[in-house]
Amino acid sequence: MSSEFEQKLEKYAEVILKVGLNLQPKQRLLIGGPSVAYDGISFRAAPLVRIIAKKAYQMGARLVDVIWTDEQMRLIRFQYGPKKSLREYPKWRIDTRLENLKAGDASLGIMSPNPDLLKDVDLSVILKFSLFLIKHLKPVSNLVSQFASNWLVISTPNKAWADKILPHIPSNERVQKL
Secondary structure: OOOHHHHHHHHHHHHHHHHHOOOOOOOEEEEOOOOOOOOOEEHHHHHHHHHHHHHHHHOOOOEEEEOEEOHHHHHHHHHHOOHHHHHOOOHHHHHHHHHHHHOOOEEEEEEOOOOOOOOOOOHHHHHHHHHHHHHHOHHHHHHHHOOOOOEEEEEOOOHHHHHHHOOOOOHHHHHHHO
């Protein structure tokens, strides 16, 4: 028997797919798009991603694919990578999103960032990288703004946000409460 929290995640997944995303039978679903602002989906969101994938297949999705990321890798890059690397980004990440949008497939972004992850990084580094991304993602942004396909961005709770927002609640209950 699943926990109350897992049951809530199942209901959340159903609302995401049926109402928010309007996933259609035989559509492919890319979890990790349409935006690359967070590079992909955090591993912290894996329990929800798995439930969404299961529900999507039950609804008739043809393929569910996920672009994962590890936020710590972005932090490491900003801290230790050469400054010239801020003008580089894997082309496949943009191409995957473009292919998905052009095919009219569904895209789901799941945000679960650590609010303090980049607090010690020089803002000019973050700005330089962000401006580069915005420039190179213009084709993706154009298709998204033209509603070329159905897409949705949601959030999922994580410990970092729960601790920041709900410090008055016992630590072991914060994520579920959030």
